């Protein structure tokens with residue numbers, strides 16, 4: 014019997030939790046730039062009964078994304094997408110954050126949207142970070158949503174003189190992810206497919222652990238201590254949401270971003286995490 018095909022990018026903890034939750038009985042193409050991560054996660058899943066094909070890919074390259082799609086199509090039409098590849102503000106310079114998290118995600122959603130099967134569904138992972146940045150103008154939001162992918166990185170707001178630091182680059186990238194999901198879901202809808210986004214708060218994974226140990230470590234620890242949940246989240250809690258979004262129970266949900274941050278954003282605006290006023 015032919016299996017449904019699912020592309021998963023980023024052999025990290027969030028991707029794996031989602032893939033384990035929804036990937037049983039499917040053919041999973043697991044892409045990552047770091048082949049060691051990819052093979053490690055593929056083995057954990059294969060040892061647990063999943064059918065996983067590790068594949069080296071770079072989210073910042075359209076050719077690489079197309080090669081992964083072609084690989085997946087060898088097994089049939091692509092029905093599901095999970096995008097959990099990315100770099101954090103402490104892991105990469107501004108240019109790499111924009112190329113991977115902003116441009117790469119936009120290209121992936123576009124390319125998979127061209128071939129997604131009828132009744133398919135996708136989920137990408139943005140971040141609470143996109144919710145903290147001050148509002149952009151309606152025109153800037155529109156540009157992030159609709160600018161042709163190859164022109165995105167030439168937008169004025171993404172030029173080096175307009176980006177303060179890697180955190181600001183990450184916030185812009187994640188805001189762009191949300192806008193891009195709204196824009197692309199319309200095209201996915203023409204295929205009878207849906208596309209959504211999860212904006213996690215602090216989730217304990219290697220990426221977050223790099224942040225705890227990086228220059229903003231105290232800021233992050235304070236954030237989860239003072240959010241209503243009083244703790245960081247887990248990748249499995251993100252899988253709870255992805256399971257809804259990728260299943261028929263989420264059939265009326267598309268173009269949405271689900272903020273799942275233990276209330277950290279609420280506390281940032283209206284609670285003890287509010288920045289001090291000068």
Ligand SMILES: NC(=O)c1ccc[n+]([C@@H]2O[C@H](COP(=O)([O-])OP(=O)(O)OC[C@H]3O[C@@H](n4cnc5c(N)ncnc54)[C@H](O)[C@@H]3O)[C@@H](O)[C@H]2O)c1
Pocket residue numbers: 022023024025026027028044045046047050070071072073097098099100101113138139140141212213214215216217218219220221
């Ligand atoms: N962990 C958190 O606290 C948190 C919070 C908010 C958002 N996120 C987002 O969730 C997503 C997944 O993060 P995670 O915490 O599971 O991290 P992780 O470090 O466990 O996994 C990320 C994976 O992406 C891969 N990757 C990096 N650059 C790549 C590229 N160019 N091409 C292909 N793969 C690449 C890495 O090799 C790694 O395996 C990221 O987009 C991240 O920004 C994470």
